[in-house]
Amino acid sequence: MLHVAITEERIEGALAAGEIACPACLTALSPWGFARSRTVRLAGEVRSLRPRRGWCGCCERSHVLLPCWAVARRRDGAQVIGEALRLAAAGMGHRSIAARLGRPPGTVRGWLRSARRGAGSLRACATRALLALDPEPGALTPAGSELGDAVEAMMLAVRAWVLRFGGDEEDVTLSV
Numbered sequence: 001m002l003h004v005a006i007t008e009e010r011i012e013g014a015l016a017a018g019e020i021a022c023p024a025c026l027t028a029l030s031p032w033g034f035a036r037s038r039t040v041r042l043a044g045e046v047r048s049l050r051p052r053r054g055w056c057g058c059c060e061r062s063h064v065l066l067p068c069w070a071v072a073r074r075r076d077g078a079q080v081i082g083e084a085l086r087l088a089a090a091g092m093g094h095r096s097i098a099a100r101l102g103r104p105p106g107t108v109r110g111w112l113r114s115a116r117r118g119a120g121s122l123r124a125c126a127t128r129a130l131l132a133l134d135p136e137p138g139a140l141t142p143a144g145s146e147l148g149d150a151v152e153a154m155m156l157a158v159r160a161w162v163l164r165f166g167g168d169e170e171d172v173t174l175s176v
């Protein structure tokens with residue numbers, strides 16, 4: 001599963017132009033049908049999504065290409081889950097976050113658990129993206145927790161993306 005930091009519409013053009021690379025070997029992916037349809041719950045709406053598949057001729061396997069607003073193996077969108085992580089990093093507990101976002105506490109606890117478990121690699125990935133976008137980003141402020149540091153790095157990377165390419169911060173997520 002590959003996250004692409006662009007919208008669904010732009011995936012099609014980027015795939016046709018050979019601009020989306022295989023995450024394993026960096027060969028350009030070619031269009032390869034579609035993955036199964038699914039619905040994604042966003043902040044104020046439910047969107048249906050039929051993700052594009054890309055084929056890597058080198059690895060001989062396909063990758064599901066998710067647009068920036070969807071999250072692999074989650075029914076909720078990147079904006080909702082990202083907000084939960086931000087609130088958790090600010091010290092809010094999973095029950096309060098669940099109440100604020102209108103999601104079941106168990107679901108939110110699951111997001112936070114897996115984000116905390118993967119906080120190190122989340123942070124490393126966000127930092128790599130940040131440095132690719134801005135080679136001199138300045139010092140990162142330690143947030144006091146691994147998840148906090150990861151969220152800080154992600155927010156800085158998103159900001160660097162918007163400064164460089166324009167657009168709305170809510171339309172950008174990182175590939176992890």
Ligand SMILES: [Zn+2]
Nearest residue numbers: 022025056059
């Ligand atoms: Zn490959």
